[in-house]
Amino acid sequence: MNNAHYELQDGIAVIRLENPPVNGLSYELRRGIVDGIKKAEADDNAKAVVIIGSDRAFSGGADITEFNTPKVMAEPTLPTVINVLDSTELPVVAAIGGVCMGGGLELAMGCHFRIAHPQTQVALPEVKLGLLPGAGGTQRLPRLIGIEYAMNLIVSGTQVPAAMFQGTPLFDELVEGDLLESALTFAKKVVEEQRPLKRVRDMKVSHPKPEAFFLWAKTSVGAVAKNYPAPLKCVEAVKASIEKKFDDGIKLERELFAQLIQTPESRALRHAFFADRAAGKISDVASDTPTREINKVGVIGAGTMGSGIAINFLNAGIPVTILEMKQEALDRGVAHIKGVYEGRVKKGKMTQESAEKKMGLLSTTLSYDDFKDMDLVIEAVFEDMGVKQKVFETLDATCKPGAILASNTSTLDLDKIASFTKRPEDVIGLHFFSPANVMKLLEVVRGEKTSKEVLATSMKLAKKIKKTGVVSGVCDGFIGNRMVGKYQTEALLMIEEGASPQQIDKAIEKFGFVMGPIRMADLAGGDIGWAIRKRHYEEKPDTRRLYVADRLCEMGRFGQKTGAGFYKYEPGNRKPLHDPEVDRVIEEVRKEQGITPRKISDQEIVERCVFALVNEGARILEEGIAQRASDIDIIYLTGYGFPVFRGGPMLYADEVGLINVERALQKYRKQTGNPFWEPAPLLAKLAAEGKTFN
Template sequence: MNPVTYTLQGPVAVLTMNNPPVNGLGHALRSGIVTALDSALADPAVTAVVLTGGEQLFSGGADVREFGTPKSSMSPNLPDVIRALENASKPVVAAIAGHALGGGLELALGCHFRVARKDATLGLPEVKLGLLPGAGGTQRLPRAIGVEAALQMIVSGTPQKAATFAGTDLLDSVVDSDVVAAAVALAQQVVADKRTLRRLRDVKLPTAGADAFLQFARNSVKAAAKGMPAPLACMEAVADSVTQPFDEGLKRERAAFFALMSTPESRAARHVFAAERAAGKLPDVPSDTPLRPIAQVGVIGAGTMGGGITMNFLNAGLPVVLLETSQEALDRGLGTIRRNYENSAKRGKLTAEQVEQRMGLITPTLDYAAFKTVDLVIEAVFEQMDVKEKVFRQLDAVCKPGAILASNTSYLDINKIASFTSRPQDVLGLHFFSPANVMKLLEIVRGEKTAKDVMATALALGKKIRKISVVSGVCDGFIGNRMVARYGAAANALVVAGASPQQIDKAMERFGVAMGPFRMGDLAGLDIGWATRKRKAAEAGVPHEPTVADKLCELGRFGQKTGAGWYRYAPGVRDALPDPVVDELLAQYRAERGITPRKISDEEVVQRCIFALVNEGARILEEGIAVRASDVDLVYLNGYGFPAHRGGPLCYANEMGLFNVVRTLRDFAAEPGAFDWWQPAPLLLKLAEEGRTFA
C-alpha cells in the first residue's frame, strides 16, 4: 500500500496520507510525503499542493508501532518533513478532518494555510506521554493562537474542536463538510490572488508584559505538575517562543524532547499509554467476535455501590431497571442519584434537562420479574456467598436466555457464583470501584466457563461507559484486592515492628500514592478486611489470629464511617487525627508478642510496601490471573492511587532493576519469623536471573 496517494484536481496536487489506523507518522509515511511534495514542486503544471488524510482523518501523530525502534528517528524525521512543507515554493494547504493530534497538528502547522472541518479535533497531547511537542509545536502554536492559549493547550494536553480556532491564524477556514474540496478551492484562490506564502515561523510575538505572565504561568504549572517534569519543560519551551529567535527555540525544544524521552517519568507515561490500548485485547477472543446487544441493564441494590453503577449506564444513555428490597431503600437510592446529578448541574456540567433525561431512564422496582427484558444485570449486594446464591438463583429463573449475569463482588469465587445458575457461560464479574460513577477502573472477572462473546461484550461495554477495563481470572480478591491485601499486610507488619501509622502514610504519600495504607483503610472501612480474614481462616479450617486492624474492629473502630479507625475523625470532618488509643493498642499488641519496637526508615517503609505489591503481582501474572504485566499496573494506577509518574508497581520494579528487587526480597525473607510471602515469586526470580523485565 502506498503511504501517500498523489492525485491532481486541476492544477492542485492532492497528497493523501494513507497509513491506517490513524495515519501515524512512521518513516514510510514521512518519506512518502516528501517524495510526493517534491514531485508536485517539480511539475510545472502544478500550482499548489493540498496535504490531507481525506474526509475522515488527518493524522493522530507519531506511529506508536515505531516507538523505541531505529525507524522512529530515521531521516526524514518529522522536523525534516515540516521544513520541506514550510519552505515549499508553491502554496501548501492542510485539509484537516477527524483528528490532527501531536505530530499531526505540528505537520499542519508547517503548511502555509489550513482548512478544517468544524468537528475536527486539534491538540498537542504529548505531555500525557511525559514529553513535549518535539517538531516545532511549542514554537508555532503560540504564533498561531497566542501564547496564553497555546500554553494552556500544550501543558494540559487537552484537544479542542476546530471551531474553537475560527478567526485565529491557526485556521484560514472552518467548514461544515468537504474539507478537501474547500482546501483545493483555497489553494486556487491563493494562487489567483498571488498571496504571500505565510510561514508561522516568521510571525513575531509581542514581548510587552510577557515576563510577568510567564512567571505567573511557571508558578501555576509547577504547582500542578505532580512529580512530572514534562509540564514544566512544556512551559519553558513555550516561553522560548517569546524570548528566543525561532531557530533557537526549535533547537531548545528538540533538546528538551530528547531529554524527556530518557526520563523514567516519560517511560512510565508511555508504558501506561500502551497498557491502556492492550488491556482490552484477549489472546483467545478474536477482535471480530460478535457482541451481545445491550439495550437495557438491570442493577440489584440502590446503595452507594449500586447507585454509582447505575449512573455509569445512565450517563451512557442506557436505561436501567433498579431493584431494591424495600420502598424506603429504593427511594433513598433514587434520591442520592438525583442529588449527585443536581450537584453536577450546579457545577455547570449538566443542564436541568439532562438531569431529568437521565433520571427518566431509571425504572425502579421491588420485583425480580422486572428483569425479564434486561440484557445485562449486575448485583451489588452483601459480600456473602449465601446472599449471592439467592440472588443468582432468582436471576437464573427470571432473566431471558442470553442475558449476561454479573456480580460486583470484590473477592468471592465467580465460578461458584456461576454454579448457582443453569447458564455459567453467561456469568462473569464486573467489579466496579467506589465511588463507581467516578473511579475509572473496571475489573472484568472471567470465570472458567464464561463465553467468549460475553467477554467481548463486557469489554465493549466498558469502553461505552468510559472505564479502563482490565480482565482478571478467578482468585480471592482478583488482581486489585489480592495485591492490596499483601500491601496492607506489609504495612501492618511495619506498624507492629515499630513504625507509626502516620509515618507509614506520610512516607508512602511522599512516594506519590494518593493516600497512605492506613488512611485508605479508614476510608474503605476496616470491617471489610476483618470479615475477609475471618472468612479465609474459616475456609482454611484454622483459628483466626487477629491482626492489629482486627483489634481495632473489635473495639468498633471501622474507620471514617464510625468516627475512628487507625485515626480519629471529628464529626463532619475527614481530617485524619492521630489517636492515643491506637498508640496504646499497638504498645499492648507488641508487648503481648514480646516485640521490641525498632526505628524504621522511610526508605524501608516504601521498599516493603511496594516490593510486597511487586512480588504478589508477579505471582498473579505467573498464575495467569492477569493476562499481561501492564494489566496489573493499570489496576493499581486506576483503582488504588498508585502514582502515575511511576507507571504502576511492575513498571516501577523494572526501573529499580529486578535483580535489586529480588535481592531485597531475599533479605526480608531471611529475617527471623518472616512471612513466607516475602520469598521472591518464581517468575520474578526467573526474569531477574535472565536479565529481563516484566515488559
C-alpha cells in the same frame, strides 16, 4: 506501501492521508507526503497543494504502532517532512477536520495556509506522555495564537475546538460543509490572487511583559507539576520562541525533547499509555469475536455501589432498572443518583436537560419478574456467598436465554457463583471500584466456563461506559484486591512492630500514592477488611492474625463511616486526626504479643508495602491470573492510586532492577521469618536472566 494518495484536481494537487483509524504519522505516510510534494513540484499543471485527512481525523500524531521500532527515526522524520512543506514554492493548504493532535497539528502548522471545520479538535498532548512537542510545536504555536494561549495548550495538553482560535493566524478560514471542496476553492483563490506564502517561521512573537509572564508561568506550573519534569521544560521551550531566533528555538526544543524521553517519568507515562491499550487485547479471543447487544441493564442493589454502577449505564444512554427488597432502599438509591446529576448541573458539567434525560432512563422494581427481558444483570449485594447463591439461582430461573449474569464481587469465587446457575458460560465478574461512577477501572473476571462471546461483549461494554476493562482470572481477590491484601498486611504488621499509622501513611504518600494504606483502610471501611480476614482465618487457621486492626473493629471503629478507625474524624470532615486511643490499643497488642517496638525507616515502609505488591503480582502472572505485567500496572494506576509517574508496581520493579528487588525480598524473609517474602519463582527467574516484567 504508501499511506498518502496523490491526485491532481483542476490544477490542485491533493495529498490524502490514508492511515486509519486516525492517520498516525507512520513512516509510510511521512514518505508519501514528501513524495506527493515532489510529484506536485515536478508537475507544471500543479499550482498548489491541499493536504487532507479523513472526516474522523486530519492526523492524531505519531503512529503508536511504530513506537520502539526503527521506523520512528527513519527519514523522512516529521521535522524533515515539515521542512519540505515549509520550503516548497507551491502554496500548501492543510484542510483539517475531525481531530488534529500532536504531530498532526505540527504538520498543519508547517503548511502555509490552514482551513478547518469549527468543531475540529486540536491539541498538543505530548506533556501527558512526559514529553513536549518535538517537531516545532513549541515554536510555531506561539507565533500563531500568542504566547499565553500557546503556553496553556502546550502545558496542559488540553483538546479544544478550532473555533476557539477563529481570527488568529492558526486558521485562515473556518468552513462548514464539504472540507475538500472548500479547500480546493481556497487554494484556487490563493493562486489567483498570488498570495505570498505565509511561513510560520517568519512570524514574530511578542508579549507586553515577557519577563513577568514567564516568571509567573514557571512558578505556577512548577507548583502543580511536582513529580513531572515535562511541564517546566515546556515553559522553557515556549520561552525560547520569544527570546531566540526560530532555528535556535527549534534546536533547544529538540534538546529538551531528547532529555525528557530519557526520564523515568516519561517512560512511566508512555508505559501507562500502551498498557491502557494492551489491556483490551485478550490472547485467545479474536477481535472479530461476535458480541451481544446490551440495550437493557438490570442492577441488583441500590446502595452506594449499585447506584454508582447504574450511573455508568445511564451516562451511556442505556436504560437501567434497579431492584431492591424494600421501597425505602430504592428511594435512597434514586435520591443518590439524582443528587449526583444535580451536582454536575450545579458545577456546569451537565445541562439540566441532559440530567433529566438520563434520569428518564432509570426505573425501579421490587420484583425479579421485571428482569425477564434484561440483556445484562449486575448484582451488587452483600459480599456473602449465601446471599450471592440466592441471587443467582433466582436470576437463572428468571432471565431470558442469552442474558449476561454478572457479579460485582470483589473477592469471592466466581466459578462457585456461576455453579449456582445452569448457564455458567453466561456468568462473568464485573468488579467496579468505589465510587463506581467515578473510578475508571473495571476488573473483568473470566470464569472457567465464561464464554468468549460474553467476555468480548463485556470488554466492548467497558469501553462504551468509558472504563478501562482489565481481564482477571479467578482467585481470591482477583488481581487488585489479592495484591492489596498483601500490601495492607505489611502496613498493619509494621504498626505492630514499631511504626505508627501516621508514619506509614506519610511514607507511602511521599512515595507518590494518592493515599496511604491506613487512611485507605479507614476510607474503605474497616468492617469490609475485617469480614475478609475472618473468612481467611476460618479457611486457613494458620493465617497470621492482624491484632491491631481486628481489635479496632471489635471496638466498632470502622473508619470514616463510624467517625473512628485508625484515626478519628470530626462530623462533616474527612481529615484524619491522631487518636490517643489507637496508640493505647497498639501498645496493648504489642505487650500481649511480646513485641518490643523498634524504629522502622521510611525506606523499609515503602519497600515492604510496594515489594509486597510486586511479589504477589509475580505469582499472579505465573498462575495466569493476569495476562501481562502491564495489566497489573494499569489496575494499580487506575484503581488503587499508585503514582502514575512511577508507572505501576511491576514497571517500578523493572526500574529498581529485579536483582535488587529479589535481594530486598530475601532480606525481609530473613528479618521477619514470613514465608511470603520468599521471592516468587517468576521474579527469581527473570532476575537471574537479567530480564524484566515489562
